[in-house]
Amino acid sequence: MNYYTDIFPERPYLDGFDFNRLDRASYIIDLGALKRNIAILDSVQQRTGAKILLALKGFANYSTFPMISKCLKGCCASSPHEARLAREEFGGEVHSFAPAYSQRDMNEQLELSDHIVFNSFSQFKHYKDQVRNSPRDIEIGLRVNPLHSETEVDLYNPCAPGSRLGILPELFAGEDLSEVDGLHFHTLCQKGAAPLARTASAFEKYFGKYLDQLKWINFGGGHHITQPDYDLDLLCETISHFKNKYNVDVYLEPGEAVGVNTGSLVCEVVELVENEQEIAILDISATCHMPDVLEMPYRPDVRDADKAGIKRFTYKLGGLSCLAGDLIGDYSFDQELKVGDKVVFDDMTHYTMVKTSFFNGIGHPSIVLYNPDDDSLKTVREFGYESYKSKL
Numbered sequence: 001m002n003y004y005t006d007i008f009p010e011r012p013y014l015d016g017f018d019f020n021r022l023d024r025a026s027y028i029i030d031l032g033a034l035k036r037n038i039a040i041l042d043s044v045q046q047r048t049g050a051k052i053l054l055a056l057k058g059f060a061n062y063s064t065f066p067m068i069s070k071c072l073k074g075c076c077a078s079s080p081h082e083a084r085l086a087r088e089e090f091g092g093e094v095h096s097f098a099p100a101y102s103q104r105d106m107n108e109q110l111e112l113s114d115h116i117v118f119n120s121f122s123q124f125k126h127y128k129d130q131v132r133n134s135p136r137d138i139e140i141g142l143r144v145n146p147l148h149s150e151t152e153v154d155l156y157n158p159c160a161p162g163s164r165l166g167i168l169p170e171l172f173a174g175e176d177l178s179e180v181d182g183l184h185f186h187t188l189c190q191k192g193a194a195p196l197a198r199t200a201s202a203f204e205k206y207f208g209k210y211l212d213q214l215k216w217i218n219f220g221g222g223h224h225i226t227q228p229d230y231d232l233d234l235l236c237e238t239i240s241h242f243k244n245k246y247n248v249d250v251y252l253e254p255g256e257a258v259g260v261n262t263g264s265l266v267c268e269v270v271e272l273v274e275n276e277q278e279i280a281i282l283d284i285s286a287t288c289h290m291p292d293v294l295e296m297p298y299r300p301d302v303r304d305a306d307k308a309g310i311k312r313f314t315y316k317l318g319g320l321s322c323l324a325g326d327l328i329g330d331y332s333f334d335q336e337l338k339v340g341d342k343v344v345f346d347d348m349t350h351y352t353m354v355k356t357s358f359f360n361g362i363g364h365p366s367i368v369l370y371n372p373d374d375d376s377l378k379t380v381r382e383f384g385y386e387s388y389k390s391k392l
C-alpha cells in the first residue's frame with residue numbers, strides 16, 4: 001500500500017485560490033494541507049507508539065496549535081521563549097535542548113520543561129541537582145554525536161568535523177549515567193527514512209550499550225516524513241526496532257515535516273525597472289521575509305512561473321531593502337508583469353516565518369489562514385509600526 005496515494009492522497013495547497021483576495025503582502029497557510037501533514041505524522045504514532053513533537057524553531061504559528069495539538073504530543077523548544085510558547089499555546093510535553101544553558105535560562109527552563117537535554121557532561125553535572133530538586137518532574141537527556149554524516153552542507157550538518165553539537169562516544173567512558181533518562185541525536189536535514197536508518201545504526205553501534213538503563217531515545221528532526229517519496233514503512237521499522245529491543249520510548253521532533261507544502265508568501269509588484277534586463281521590485285524582501293533564500297541559499301518556486309527564458313517574459317525579482325543582493329532570482333512568466341500584479345512564492349511556511357525581520361523597517365507580511373472546507377480567510381496577525389518599534 002502507498003500511504004501517500006491511498007490513505008493521504010496528495011492535494012496541492014492553495015489550489016485554484018484567487019490570490020487577489022489578499023489586499024496586502026501575506027503569508028497564507030492552507031489549513032487543509034497542514035491537517036494532512038499532521039495526519040501523516042499521526043499515522044506513524046499510531047503504527048509504532050512513537051511520540052512526535054513539533055519543533056517550534058521550524059514552525060511556530062500558534063494560531064494553528066489547537067489543531068496540531070490534537071495529534072502531536074508536545075513541542076521541542078530551543079530557548080525559554082519557545083518553551084513558554086509551548087506551555088501557553090500548545091500544552092502536552094515540552095522538551096528543551098540548547099547547546100549550552102546560562103543559569104538564567106536554566107531557571108526558566110526548570111519551570112517550563114518536561115525534558116531537558118544537555119550537550120555536554122559538564123553542563124549535565126552542573127545542573128543535574130537543580131533539575132532533580134525542581135518541583136517539576138523533569139527528565140534528563142544527553143545529546144550525542146553518532147559520528148555519521150548524511151547532510152552534505154556543513155551549515156546544516158551537526159556531525160561535521162569539529163561540530164559543537166552532541167557528545168562524542170569516547171567521552172562516555174567512565175561516566176555515571178544513573179541520573180540520565182534518555183539520549184538524543186539530531187543529525188539530519190530534509191532526509192528520507194534510509195539516512196535515518198543508517199544514522200540509527202551508527203547511534204546503536206556507539207550508544208546501544210547504554211540503552212538498557214534508559215527510558216527513551218529522541219531521533220531529533222530533519223525527517224521529511226510528509227514528502228510523497230518518504231518510506232514510512234522503513235521509518236516505522238526503525239522506531240519499532242529500538243522500542244522492542246531496548247524497551248524505550250521513541251520521540252521524533254520534526255519542524256519542516258509539519259509546515260512543508262502548506263503555504264505561500266504572496267506579494268505585489270511595486271515597480272519595474274531595467275538594467276540589462278527587466279527587474280520587478282516587490283513589496284517584500286528576501287533578506288527580511290525569506291532569509292533562507294539568501295542564507296542556504298536556494299531558489300524558491302514562484303507559482304505559474306518558470307526558470308529564466310522558458311516562458312515569454314523574464315524578470316529578476318527583487319525586494320524593497322537597501323541590500324544590493326536582496327534578490328530572489330530570475331523567473332519567466334507567460335504574461336508581462338505590471339505594477340499591482342501578485343507574485344506568489346511557494347512553500348514559505350516552515351523556517352521562513354520564524355526567521356523574518358524588520359530590517360529597513362519594511363512592512364511585514366500579515367499572517368492569514370485559509371480554510372478550504374468553507375473557502376474562508378482569517379487574518380491572524382498584522383504588523384504595523386508598533387511591531388517594528390517594539391523590537392528596538
Ligand SMILES: Cc1ncc(COP(=O)(O)O)c(C=O)c1O
Nearest residue numbers: 055058186221222223254255256
Ligand atoms: C535539535 C533539533 N531538533 C529538531 C529540529 C527540527 O528539524 P527539522 O525542522 O529539519 O525537522 C532541529 C532543527 O535544526 C534541531 O536542531
